[in-house]
Amino acid sequence: MIGIQRRRRLIRRRGRIMSLRHAAPESAMVKIMAYAAPVSTAFLTDGMPRQAFIAEITHDELARAPSYGRPSAGDVILDGDRRYTLTDACPVYDGQQIVGWKLIAAGGT
Numbered sequence: 001m002i003g004i005q006r007r008r009r010l011i012r013r014r015g016r017i018m019s020l021r022h023a024a025p026e027s028a029m030v031k032i033m034a035y036a037a038p039v040s041t042a043f044l045t046d047g048m049p050r051q052a053f054i055a056e057i058t059h060d061e062l063a064r065a066p067s068y069g070r071p072s073a074g075d076v077i078l079d080g081d082r083r084y085t086l087t088d089a090c091p092v093y094d095g096q097q098i099v100g101w102k103l104i105a106a107g108g109t
Contacts, residue, residue, distance in 0.1 A: 003094075004094045004099045004100075007056070007058070007092070007099070007100060008058055008060075010035060010056075011033055011034065011035045011056060011057065011058055011100075012033060014035050015033045015034050015035040015057075016033070016034065016035075016036075016079070017031055017032070017033060017034075018031075018032050018033075018034045018055065018077055018078060018079045019031055019032070019077070019078040020032050020057075020068075020071060020075060020076070020077055020078075020103075021075065021076050021078075022068070022072075022074075022075050022076075023074035023075055023076065023085075028065075028067070028068070029078075030061055030062065030065045030068050031061065032057050032061045032062075033057065033058070033061065034055040034056065034057045034077075034079075034103070035055065035056045035057075036053060036054060036055040036056075036079070037054065052087075052104060052105070052106065053077070053079075053084045053104075053105040053106065053107070053108060054102065054103070054104050054105075055077060055079075055102075055103045055105070056092075056100060056101070056102055056103070057100055057101050057103065058099065058100045059092075059098050059099050059100050059101065062101070070089065070091075071086060071089035071101055071103060072086065072089055073086050073087055073088060073089070074086060075089070077103060077105055082107075082108050082109070083107055083108075083109055084105035084106065084107040084108055085105055085106055085107050086103055086104065086105045087104050087105060087106050088103075088104040089101055089102070089103050089104070090102045090104070
């Protein structure tokens with residue numbers, strides 16, 4: 001497991017600005033710096049190839065927007081002109097403190 005400072009440097013160096021909002025249409029968006037590694041594997045759903053979108057973020061942006069709370073399934077990630085729906089959000093801990101999130105999403109439309 002990589003340390004929190006190394007994770008922050010990776011996300012800031014290789015990441016890009018994305019937006020995150022809850023599933024409710026009128027919910028406010030939070031700008032986040034996220035690192036999404038290139039997708040390398042696909043799986044079949046309904047006979048069509050699908051790829052999971054996995055983005056790593058620090059907890060910093062969410063901590064600055066306390067009204068957002070925690071990311072959860074159904075939330076929406078906007079990456080440029082692509083829209084993804086979260087299927088899972090896994091917290092990343094340093095001891096007992098949440099320092100980041102691994103956002104797993106589907107879509108890309």
